Amino acid sequence: MYKTFLAFLVGFICYMSGYYGQKTEQTDGMTVTRENMQVALTFDDGPSVYTSELLTELKKLGVKASFFLLGQNITGHEEVIRQMKADGHLIGNHTYEHVSMKAVGDEKAVELIERTGNQIFEITGQYPCFVRPPYGEWKEDLEYTVCMVPVFWSVDSMDWQLQNTEAIVERVERQVEGGDIILMHDSFETSVEAAVRIVRDLWEGGYEFVTVEEMVFR
Numbered sequence: 001m002y003k004t005f006l007a008f009l010v011g012f013i014c015y016m017s018g019y020y021g022q023k024t025e026q027t028d029g030m031t032v033t034r035e036n037m038q039v040a041l042t043f044d045d046g047p048s049v050y051t052s053e054l055l056t057e058l059k060k061l062g063v064k065a066s067f068f069l070l071g072q073n074i075t076g077h078e079e080v081i082r083q084m085k086a087d088g089h090l091i092g093n094h095t096y097e098h099v100s101m102k103a104v105g106d107e108k109a110v111e112l113i114e115r116t117g118n119q120i121f122e123i124t125g126q127y128p129c130f131v132r133p134p135y136g137e138w139k140e141d142l143e144y145t146v147c148m149v150p151v152f153w154s155v156d157s158m159d160w161q162l163q164n165t166e167a168i169v170e171r172v173e174r175q176v177e178g179g180d181i182i183l184m185h186d187s188f189e190t191s192v193e194a195a196v197r198i199v200r201d202l203w204e205g206g207y208e209f210v211t212v213e214e215m216v217f218r
């Protein structure tokens with residue numbers, strides 16, 4: 001009951017911020033400011049054996065990212081999740097199993113989200129406020145039921161399919177603009193390598209990396 005109340009409270013506060021997961025509006029391009037050069041790197045499906053290496057690299061680069069954890073991958077990776085929190089990354093919920101929230105009944109969907117929320121709470125002491133639905137498939141009613149903010153993406157790296165560092169970097173850098181949310185997965189070595197390259201290149205191009213929460217509350 002306590003946990004349910006906490007989840008509700010956190011979700012409600014986030015929801016009241018008025019964020020609905022859309023891509024940030026762009027300016028007319030006449031004025032480029034630091035603010036509209038913000039991008040958010042997001043990683044789904046972890047933790048995995050590559051997550052620790054990614055955290056080390058992000059720390060060296062001084063970059064905060066957003067991780068949407070898959071509940072069924074959490075057990076055995078508690079230490080890396082604690083590190084994620086200590087390093088200041090945003091920890092979000094990617095549900096327990098990788099199924100579409102549209103393919104299961106509402107009761108099951110809520111169960112899969114809450115199960116992962118509870119796991120994250122047990123490890124970090126904090127309920128995730130943001131949910132990334134698998135495949136980006138979501139039913140609007142669910143956000144009222146679980147009181148969480150769904151987060152989608154505007155640049156899909158296709159890293160899970162490409163599994164080629166060069167190709168991932170090229171694809172992301174070709175598409176990215178200020179205000180973008182970049183979708184990646186910390187389940188592949190090539191994704192870790194690509195993320196490092198993308199951060200370095202975009203920094204040089206004047207971009208700033210923020211968590212999805214920082215993008216929402218800016």
Ligand SMILES: [Zn+2]
Pocket residue numbers: 044045094098134135
């Ligand atoms: Zn996923």
